[in-house]
Amino acid sequence: MSGTDYSYDEQGQFFPFFVLTVVGIITIPLTYNVLKPSSDPGATAPRIKTDFRPEHADLIDVQRKAQRRKERKLKRILAAVAGWAIMAFMAYLIYVTARTIPKIWNPYDILGISDSATEKQIKSHYKRLSLKFHPDKIRPDPAKNETVEMLNDYFVELTKAYKALTDEEIRNNYIQFGHPDGKQSFSIGIALPQFIISEGNGKYVILVYAVLLGVLLPYMVGSWWYGTQRMSKEKVLIESANNLFREYEEGISEGEIITAVSTGVEFRQVLKGDKAESGLNKLESRILAEGTATPLVGGLSVKDRTKLEDLDEGVRRKALALLWAYLGRVELDDADLNQAKIEVAPIAHALNSSFTAISLAFGVTAPILASYRTAQNLMQALPPGASPLLQLPHITPDIAKAIQGDSKTPLLVQQWTNLSEGHRKRISVGKGLLTEAQYQTVMSVARQLPRLQVEKTFFKVTGEKFIIPSSLVSLVVKGRFIPPGSNNIPQVNELDLEDVDADEDDLDAILNRPRRAAKGEKAPEEVKPVQPPLAYAPYFARDYSPRWHVFLTDSKQGKIAVPPFTFTTFDKPIFDESGKPTFNMQTLKAQFQAPPQAGEYTFVMHLICDSYVGFDAKMEITLVVDEASKAVEIEAEDEISEPDEDSLAGQMNALKTGGISSPPPQRKKKKVEVSSDDESNTDEEADDTSETDTDTDEE
Numbered sequence: 001m002s003g004t005d006y007s008y009d010e011q012g013q014f015f016p017f018f019v020l021t022v023v024g025i026i027t028i029p030l031t032y033n034v035l036k037p038s039s040d041p042g043a044t045a046p047r048i049k050t051d052f053r054p055e056h057a058d059l060i061d062v063q064r065k066a067q068r069r070k071e072r073k074l075k076r077i078l079a080a081v082a083g084w085a086i087m088a089f090m091a092y093l094i095y096v097t098a099r100t101i102p103k104i105w106n107p108y109d110i111l112g113i114s115d116s117a118t119e120k121q122i123k124s125h126y127k128r129l130s131l132k133f134h135p136d137k138i139r140p141d142p143a144k145n146e147t148v149e150m151l152n153d154y155f156v157e158l159t160k161a162y163k164a165l166t167d168e169e170i171r172n173n174y175i176q177f178g179h180p181d182g183k184q185s186f187s188i189g190i191a192l193p194q195f196i197i198s199e200g201n202g203k204y205v206i207l208v209y210a211v212l213l214g215v216l217l218p219y220m221v222g223s224w225w226y227g228t229q230r231m232s233k234e235k236v237l238i239e240s241a242n243n244l245f246r247e248y249e250e251g252i253s254e255g256e257i258i259t260a261v262s263t264g265v266e267f268r269q270v271l272k273g274d275k276a277e278s279g280l281n282k283l284e285s286r287i288l289a290e291g292t293a294t295p296l297v298g299g300l301s302v303k304d305r306t307k308l309e310d311l312d313e314g315v316r317r318k319a320l321a322l323l324w325a326y327l328g329r330v331e332l333d334d335a336d337l338n339q340a341k342i343e344v345a346p347i348a349h350a351l352n353s354s355f356t357a358i359s360l361a362f363g364v365t366a367p368i369l370a371s372y373r374t375a376q377n378l379m380q381a382l383p384p385g386a387s388p389l390l391q392l393p394h395i396t397p398d399i400a401k402a403i404q405g406d407s408k409t410p411l412l413v414q415q416w417t418n419l420s421e422g423h424r425k426r427i428s429v430g431k432g433l434l435t436e437a438q439y440q441t442v443m444s445v446a447r448q449l450p451r452l453q454v455e456k457t458f459f460k461v462t463g464e465k466f467i468i469p470s471s472l473v474s475l476v477v478k479g480r481f482i483p484p485g486s487n488n489i490p491q492v493n494e495l496d497l498e499d500v501d502a503d504e505d506d507l508d509a510i511l512n513r514p515r516r517a518a519k520g521e522k523a524p525e526e527v528k529p530v531q532p533p534l535a536y537a538p539y540f541a542r543d544y545s546p547r548w549h550v551f552l553t554d555s556k557q558g559k560i561a562v563p564p565f566t567f568t569t570f571d572k573p574i575f576d577e578s579g580k581p582t583f584n585m586q587t588l589k590a591q592f593q594a595p596p597q598a599g600e601y602t603f604v605m606h607l608i609c610d611s612y613v614g615f616d617a618k619m620e621i622t623l624v625v626d627e628a629s630k631a632v633e634i635e636a637e638d639e640i641s642e643p644d645e646d647s648l649a650g651q652m653n654a655l656k657t658g659g660i661s662s663p664p665p666q667r668k669k670k671k672v673e674v675s676s677d678d679e680s681n682t683d684e685e686a687d688d689t690s691e692t693d694t695d696t697d698e699e
Helices: 015-035 057-071 074-100 107-111 119-133 148-166 168-177 202-230 238-247 254-261 280-287 302-310 315-327 335-362 365-380 397-404 413-417 421-428 436-446 628-638 648-657 683-688
Strands: 004-008 186-190 452-460 472-481 548-554 559-567 585-593 599-609 617-625
Touching (some): 107 119, 254 335, 315 335, 335 559, 365 599, 413 436
């Protein structure tokens, strides 16, 4: 019985294969992760063009660049490059080793004959080779650097191979055991260099294994698990989310939400160490100073001031003070404080997203609307109730107050731009107001803001004329992007307000996927979603892509009826190549299940943009749910018809009647079905729409 031998890779023949495989398993997926397109909508979105630079723009730019570096996955890029370098080196070693390792002596290869050749074929082949390569027959070729010794050695190899194959015992050994000497001991090759397992090195190998398996692997797994468990879906710490949950109240205001987000544990990273309390007195004295346009410079109400002063000194109190300094755009005359003021805004924005999710879980309308308005305020650096005109460059609180005049209702950006040119300039340009150059910059930015104006809303069920209980209903919102100050706005094309169903046999359209070309047909161009410009938020230290939220509320109960559907891209261009608005009709759809009982249900539809103040829409809309039996009866009556002349039934009828008379009316029975995919038009419900109301007050 033959033994088993273990051989190590003394010549480095197999070790490169081992390393190449292990590194490749890690490097290839890592490379895909690095090269795949970013899922962030803001990665490739256009930007609003302006030369306006806010105060401390250098600090804002530094933080934006730091965030971009973080999102570039620098560590993963370096790891992928190192992995490919190691793989290339291993491939080189494999190539070099393959050229230097001697091949196993094989008589078939030497003779250049198949392993299945018969003895007669081997003899015949050897005879031809001996006639060609016998030393007495062949002469060295100087062009090939051949010598007599080389030719003699080659002929000897041929003869040895021939003898090995013509001997019956040796040939059988080759066939059965793959070796001329018969069965050999079983050898297992280990792809490790011998120096690793050499005597005296064992303790170092054990140490390496202990570090890898006992320290590094548990640390990596633990870090991953702890990271997933300590963060919520909104990318905030679970501890912070718990704090926000405790702060939730049904009547919470925007100022109180600002106070609530100051409980976030994330602020400890920005305000760690001595930063927690240093400069707090100076900071509070600035934001609580008497203002000209508002009672307090920071925009706090009396209740907000009381909550700030009731807090113990520490991270939370300073974070809250910095947030009010950011919202009020208060100059702090301190580089560290100004930097911290800019850093806390993105943290508060993320925490407010978590608070929005908590509010949605409770389903009460008021806190949800307040959280969306807080997101707008944080994006635009505006305190609650501030003038929406402050979103535009060069406009200060004093200028906004002068433009607004004696009106107690804040003037929206679109309302200001809709004023006549002469009147708008008269109240906006002059001493203590905007200069002519600043006015032109303001109007240029306003005409680039993506304000979505609702033109029509209605409900529908795909492929049906009626909405029956518990069917899958689509809320269809038709609107156009009309930036403030736009001129030559075309009239609405009534055909654009319709929502036509896909053909019954168009499966691609029904499933909302790209249409595949038929055989012999040119493949259609892929329709890519259109991204809106990044939010114009010069004081916010992040690039952010606007989001539009559509949801329905029950004004009587003050509850959410249909949770928000969020839209970040659109199906048609918003601006053309020259930057002018296209006024294309956009379609937003939100699907939900109809109520289980027939009747008329009145909802309030909200369309909210989370990046701009005053661009929201709000309107009442009625959902009419018919009895299923009534819908079947009416549809059956509407569908009484003669057989189509082009159909088989129509042709048979023509043969029977001679093409003169028609057969008795036939009822086509139609089974009422509910589709779960695309939507169709419901003309009967077009009258349920109303004009867009930009008032976003609570119901």
